[in-house]
Structure formats: structure tokens, C-alpha cells
Amino acid sequence: MNKFYFTKLVNAINHKRLDAMLIVPSDELKFIIGESPYLCERFQGLFVKKDGSYFYVCNLLTSEEIQKVLGANVKVYDWFDGDNYIDTVKKAFVENDLIGKTIGVDSTTRAFEVLDIMNNLDVKFIDAKNMLEEIRIHKTSEELENLRIASKIADEAFAEVILHIKPKMTEKDVKEKLCNIILEKGGESPGALVAAGANSSYPHYIKNTGVIKEKDIVLLDYGCVYKGMKSDISRTVFVGDITKEQKKVYDIVKNAIEAAEKVVAVDAFIPDIDKAARGLIEKEGYGKYFTTRLGHGIGYMGHEAPDIKASNPRYLEKNMAFSIEPGIYIGGNFGVRIEDIVITTENGTEIINKASKDMIIIK
Amino acid sequence: MNKFYFTKLVNAINHKRLDAMLIVPSDELKFIIGESPYLCERFQGLFVKKDGSYFYVCNLLTSEEIQKVLGANVKVYDWFDGDNYIDTVKKAFVENDLIGKTIGVDSTTRAFEVLDIMNNLDVKFIDAKNMLEEIRIHKTSEELENLRIASKIADEAFAEVILHIKPKMTEKDVKEKLCNIILEKGGESPGALVAAGANSSYPHYIKNTGVIKEKDIVLLDYGCVYKGMKSDISRTVFVGDITKEQKKVYDIVKNAIEAAEKVVAVDAFIPDIDKAARGLIEKEGYGKYFTTRLGHGIGYMGHEAPDIKASNPRYLEKNMAFSIEPGIYIGGNFGVRIEDIVITTENGTEIINKASKDMIIIK
Numbered sequence: 001m002n003k004f005y006f007t008k009l010v011n012a013i014n015h016k017r018l019d020a021m022l023i024v025p026s027d028e029l030k031f032i033i034g035e036s037p038y039l040c041e042r043f044q045g046l047f048v049k050k051d052g053s054y055f056y057v058c059n060l061l062t063s064e065e066i067q068k069v070l071g072a073n074v075k076v077y078d079w080f081d082g083d084n085y086i087d088t089v090k091k092a093f094v095e096n097d098l099i100g101k102t103i104g105v106d107s108t109t110r111a112f113e114v115l116d117i118m119n120n121l122d123v124k125f126i127d128a129k130n131m132l133e134e135i136r137i138h139k140t141s142e143e144l145e146n147l148r149i150a151s152k153i154a155d156e157a158f159a160e161v162i163l164h165i166k167p168k169m170t171e172k173d174v175k176e177k178l179c180n181i182i183l184e185k186g187g188e189s190p191g192a193l194v195a196a197g198a199n200s201s202y203p204h205y206i207k208n209t210g211v212i213k214e215k216d217i218v219l220l221d222y223g224c225v226y227k228g229m230k231s232d233i234s235r236t237v238f239v240g241d242i243t244k245e246q247k248k249v250y251d252i253v254k255n256a257i258e259a260a261e262k263v264v265a266v267d268a269f270i271p272d273i274d275k276a277a278r279g280l281i282e283k284e285g286y287g288k289y290f291t292t293r294l295g296h297g298i299g300y301m302g303h304e305a306p307d308i309k310a311s312n313p314r315y316l317e318k319n320m321a322f323s324i325e326p327g328i329y330i331g332g333n334f335g336v337r338i339e340d341i342v343i344t345t346e347n348g349t350e351i352i353n354k355a356s357k358d359m360i361i362i363k
Numbered sequence: 364m365n366k367f368y369f370t371k372l373v374n375a376i377n378h379k380r381l382d383a384m385l386i387v388p389s390d391e392l393k394f395i396i397g398e399s400p401y402l403c404e405r406f407q408g409l410f411v412k413k414d415g416s417y418f419y420v421c422n423l424l425t426s427e428e429i430q431k432v433l434g435a436n437v438k439v440y441d442w443f444d445g446d447n448y449i450d451t452v453k454k455a456f457v458e459n460d461l462i463g464k465t466i467g468v469d470s471t472t473r474a475f476e477v478l479d480i481m482n483n484l485d486v487k488f489i490d491a492k493n494m495l496e497e498i499r500i501h502k503t504s505e506e507l508e509n510l511r512i513a514s515k516i517a518d519e520a521f522a523e524v525i526l527h528i529k530p531k532m533t534e535k536d537v538k539e540k541l542c543n544i545i546l547e548k549g550g551e552s553p554g555a556l557v558a559a560g561a562n563s564s565y566p567h568y569i570k571n572t573g574v575i576k577e578k579d580i581v582l583l584d585y586g587c588v589y590k591g592m593k594s595d596i597s598r599t600v601f602v603g604d605i606t607k608e609q610k611k612v613y614d615i616v617k618n619a620i621e622a623a624e625k626v627v628a629v630d631a632f633i634p635d636i637d638k639a640a641r642g643l644i645e646k647e648g649y650g651k652y653f654t655t656r657l658g659h660g661i662g663y664m665g666h667e668a669p670d671i672k673a674s675n676p677r678y679l680e681k682n683m684a685f686s687i688e689p690g691i692y693i694g695g696n697f698g699v700r701i702e703d704i705v706i707t708t709e710n711g712t713e714i715i716n717k718a719s720k721d722m723i724i725i726k
Contacts, residue, residue: 111490
């Protein structure tokens with residue numbers, strides 16, 4: 001059990017006037033208890049109560065494994081596949097005085113289970129996803145250092161993968177190459193979105209079935225994990241040649257990320273950061289093609305607080321970590337995105353991705 | 364849009380007296396519409412109404428991509444990151460007469476979003492996971508053929524991977540080897556659980572950090588996808604030597620799977636299949652170590668209907684596909700599981716995994 005975060009979590013539960021918080025297997029459970037068992041369709045999760053006590057509910061098949069993680073003094077309520085899990089949840093709630101109470105849920109708990117439980121027991125679940133993100137919004141120095149290393153691995157992988165990209169490769173080939181490079185460099189759990197040609201115009205394109213053509217545009221968005229901390233970088237490169245419009249769009253996006261990164265500082269107003277990039281893109285006439293927020297927080301999850309967008313009217317504080325990723329996505333034609341992770345330390349703003357943002361035409 | 368399943372889905376929605384069904388990106392969305400966009404923390408999903416019409420709700424960043432999949436005539440309700448998605452959901456529900464109505468949810472929809480929507484709009488969500496599984500519980504001949512091929516790839520991979528397993532390899536090494544063999548054989552999205560020594564006693568162990576020792580037991584549980592259909596097989600092998608107790612337990616589990624497979628037939632009562640394996644294991648005094656159901660349905664999802672367990676009092680019908688996987692898990696000591704996929708066709712029962720179930724001691 002991570003005592004530092006556990007104490008923060010219990011304080012947050014009380015501050016939000018919840019009676020308990022449910023956290024199911026995910027990176028969020030891992031950062032609290034150090035492990036995350038396999039989550040199949042069977043209900044399971046950690047319930048942390050406002051008094052700081054906690055218990056776990058899971059199928060019999062996971063109970064020995066989780067008991068070992070939580071220690072012998074923590075109650076694990078389990079049931080056998082032949083029985084109804086609701087009976088076990090009921091027993092746990094009765095014994096822990098949670099009947100009639102309010103329980104927060106994380107980012108991963110599934111709707112069908114919560115709806116089933118509410119249908120059968122007098123208990124109210126509410127969304128507490130943000131609460132769980134807020135307790136880790138200020139990164140520790142160790143977390144910041146691991147974020148830097150995760151980003152460095154991503155930067156180095158970029159320098160290497162562009163030596164391999166060429167026409168006739170599939171997006172999947174590039175993805176596999178990139179992920180292997182990351183693994184060789186010590187990054188864990190690599191993930192990559194590779195979008196060639198018109199596919200680059202869909203910001204979350206993940207099909208990986210496209211083929212790189214002569215004179216194509218290739219958008220790379222990828223990352224990995226280092227000691228629990230995630231990296232996330234996007235670069236857009238050109239194979240063989242670049243069109244006049246692509247060049248124009250690339251310069252606008254590059255100017256936009258640089259403009260936004262200049263505004264990042266402790267005490268900066270988050271909407272102003274978004275505005276710095278968006279205003280510039282709008283002025284150039286491409287505003288309607290910048291279809292996303294400017295960025296997202298990052299850490300134990302790839303996307304977490306704080307969102308960098310106009311509708312998040314708060315001020316940056318010390319030791320926050322987030323992406324800055326303006327993009328121009330001309331649907332069905334092409335898209336350009338450039339993304340860095342930026343942190344706000346006591347020494348000022350630090351753009352932890354160092355990979356070149358200069359236009360790269362792979363010959 | 365898969366018309367065959369779409370028609371079944373609309374019939375099921377009416378039969379269950381729902382007003383609509385929500386299906387979010389997952390293998391379940393893919394089998395209905397042919398694609399599954401990337402699901403990040405932003406809400407998105409397909410709403411199918413009881414009158415057979417449908418619409419999609421997603422962030423602006425996914426809307427062009429999904430519009431292309433659904434066709435120009437289908438309404439896609441989108442919102443920009445700077446706005447509140449609840450406003451867009453409200454607009455969609457008002458225009459589609461879903462205010463005050465009941466909407467089913469699938470296996471993947473997240474609780475925090477459904478709780479948020481119910482908190483803001485007069486609408487009721489209920490668990491309809493099983494409904495979505497029931498419409499595909501009878502496999503088509505094409506699906507059965509793809510299940511056979513997916514299982515054949517898994518069988519061949521077993522014969523190959525055991526040539527490589529040896530002491531000092533990590534569980535991760537074996538997993539990577541196995542996944543690479545599967546990919547070479549044309550299986551997609553391979554996944555594997557490799558548990559050596561005491562780790563084999565935890566049925567859903569996924570850490571992959573263990574090292575194979577001399578005279579160790581190794582449990583392999585893995586599968587892949589072929590044209591949308593999944594395979595799932597477990598075999599337990601011995602490296603170098605076997606203890607007397609391991610030999611005894613292995614024989615019991617092997618007898619148990621063979622006994623259960625003999626009971627499988629069209630019109631067999633599902634609890635009787637479970638009983639055939641469990642009774643045998645109980646008679647040998649290991650009943651308390653068989654901590655799971657006997658099996659689960661398989662198809663577009665790795666686990667789907669029908670569950671093979673005492674508390675599922677129904678009869679097998681033609682063209683069902685499911686696992687038979689008895690196991691004995693002696694917590695902290697060792698575990699043995701043997702798993703086949705079995706189908707009930709018009710020609711009788713077919714055990715589609717052909718990999719040997721004989722005891723294998725790797726020398």
C-alpha cells in the first residue's frame with residue numbers, strides 16, 4: 001500500500017463527503033496498492049472507506065493472489081462462480097456499514113456492474129474519477145524523474161525509427177519497429193498510433209492497416225512506461241517530399257506548440273495556454289481543423305488531470321505534467337500533430353521531450 | 364453494419380422492453396458495425412433504438428472517422444473538447460425521444476459516464492450485457508469455421524513452444540515466444556498467461572515476472588483471434604521432472620476434462636457438465652481447490668455466454684462454443700489447468716482443440 005497516496009485518498013474521500021471509494025484493477029489500482037490483478041468480466045475491486053479502513057471484493061479465483069498483496073489483516077470478500085456475486089457485495093456492504101451510503105467510482109469500473117449492484121442494494125455510486133486524478137496532480141520529484149526518463153526513451157526512439165520509415169511499409173510495420181526500439185531502450189508497455197496519408201487526418205486513428213506511399217505524410221503518436229510513469233509524444237514526418245499546403249500547415253502547428261509552450265508557467269491560466277496555440281491557428285484560417293483540446297495531464301495514466309483546454313479555468317501549479325499537442329486535421333486529406341510533455345517544476349517550465357520539431361523529409 | 368446481427372439486436376431490444384441499447388468501442392461494437400474506434404476517457408458510443416434507427420455520440424475528434432464507417436445518413440452527435448459532453452448527449456436524447464426512457468448497456472461502458480449522464484438527465488440505464496451475448500450465442504457456420512482455425516493455430520503453437528521451454532527462461536520470455544509463434548501462423552492479437560511454479564496456483568496470474576526453475580511446473584493459457592473469432596487453450600507442462608503429487612493432480616484434471624467433454628451434447632443440461640468434472644475432482648479430495656466455474660462461452664469476446672457452471676440451469680443448443688477447463692489450484696504451491704474449446708454442431712460434439720492432453724515432461 002502506497003501510504004503517501006493512500007492518506008491523500010482518504011482525505012479526498014472525506015473532503016468530497018463520500019463514504020467510500022471503489023477502485024478496480026487498472027493503472028490506478030496499481031499506483032495505490034502496487035499491483036493490479038487481471039480484470040475479466042467478474043466483478044472485483046478495492047473499497048476504501050472514509051475512516052481509512054479498506055476491503056476487497058473479488059471472485060474466489062483471485063482471492064489468494066490479492067490477499068498476498070494486501071496482507072493477511074485485510075478482509076477479502078470472495079464468492080464462487082456458482083454463486084451470485086451480489087450476495088457477496090451485500091455481505092461486504094452490511095459488515096462495513098455501507099448500506100444507504102455513497103461510493104465514488106474510478107475511471108475503469110464498468111457500468112453494468114454498478115447498475116446491477118444499485119438495482120439490488122440500497123447504495124449510491126457517483127463519479128469520482130476526477131477526485132482520484134487530483135490526488136496525484138502534483139508529481140513527486142521521483143515521479144518527475146521517471147517521466148523524464150520515459151520521455152527520453154520516446155525521444156531516442158523517434159531519432160531511430162525515422163531511419164527505417166520508407167514507402168511500401170505498412171503502418172503496422174512502423175508500429176512494430178517503434179515498439180521494439182522502445183523495448184530495447186528499457187521502455188515498458190509501448191503503444192503507438194501510426195497514421196499514413198489521409199489516415200493522419202483522424203486524430204485517434206488506430207487501424208494500422210494503411211501503407212506508406214511515395215510522398216506521404218506519416219503521423220506518429222506513441223509512448224511507453226518507465227517505473228509507472230508514461231510518456232506520450234507526437235511527431236509528423238514526410239516521406240520523400242512535401243506539398244506546399246503540408247509545409248504551410250506544418251509551420252503553423254510548429255509555431256502553435258512553441259507559442260503555447262512559452263505561456264506554460266506556474267500560475268499560468270490554463271485557458272490562456274490553449275488560446276496561445278488556438279489563436280495562432282485560427283489567425284491562419286485553420287481554426288476549424290484544430291478539433292481537439294490542446295493537451296492532457298499525464299502520469300500513472302496516459303490521460304489524467306489537468307486537461308489543457310479553454311473550459312478548464314484553473315491555474316497551473318508546481319509539479320504538474322501534461323501534453324501540449326496542437327494539430328490541424330483536414331478530414332480525408334491529411335493531418336499534422338506535434339506533441340511534447342511539459343512539466344512545471346520549481347525551477348520553471350521544462351519541455352521534457354527533446355526530439356526535434358523541425359520539419360523532417362525522409363529521403 | 365452487420366444486418367444479420369443488427370436485426371437480432373433490434374428484436375432483442377424490443378423483447379427486453381428497452382427503448383435503446385448503448386454499445387461503446389470494443390469487440391462487441393466491432394462485430395455489429397465492423398469497426399471499433401479508439402476509446403479514450405471521452406464518452407462515445409452507438410445508440411440503437413427499438414424502432415431500428417441508430418445514432419452515434421462522440422467527441423469531434425472521432426466524428427469524421429465514425430461518420431465514414433456508419434455512412435452519411437446516420438446522425439453523429441459530436442462536441443468539442445472545450446464543451447460539456449452532457450449537453451450533446453442531452454441534445455441527442457431529446458431529438459431521439461429518449462428522455463425518460465430505459466437504455467441497456469453492454470460489457471464495456473464505463474460507470475463514471477453513465478452515472479454522470481443519469482445525474483444530469485432523466486434517463487435510466489440498465490445492464491444488458493447478457494442480452495448482447497445472447498444474440499450471438501448460436502454461431503454461424505462461418506464463425507464456427509473461424510473458431511476452428513483460431514484453435515488450430517493455438518494447437519500448433521503449443522507443439523512448437525514446448526520445444527523452447529527450459530529452466531532459467533522467464534515467464535515473459537515464454538509469453539513472447541508463444542505470441543511470436545502465433546503471429547507467424549497467422550493468428551492476430553495473441554495473448555498469453557504463463558505461470559511457473561507457485562504462480563500456477565493463481566488461476567488469473569498475469570505478472571509474467573517469474574523464472575522457470577529446474578523441475579518446475581508451467582501453466583500456459585493463451586489464445587488469438589482469427590477473423591474476429593477467439594481461441595483459448597490451457598495446457599500444463601513439467602520441466603525436467605514431476606512430483607508424485609503433481610502427477611496425481613494432473614491425472615485427476617485430465618480425467619475431469621475428459622469426463623466433462625463426454626457429457627457435452629446438444630440438449631445436455633449445463634450443470635451436469637460442470638458436475639461431471641467437479642464430482643470427479645471432489646471424489647479425489649481436491650474439490651476445494653477447483654475454485655472456478657468449469658467453462659465460459661467464446662466467440663467475438665474471450666468470455667461470453669454460455670457460462671458452464673452449476674448456477675446456469677439451461678440446456679446446450681446447436682452451434683454453441685465454450686471452454687471446458689477444470690483446474691486444481693493449491694494456493695502458493697502449484698496449479699494444473701487443462702482447457703479445450705468445444706462446439707456443439709449438428710453433427711455432434713466437436714472438441715476443436717487437438718493439442719495433446721497427455722502429461723508432458725520437457726527434458
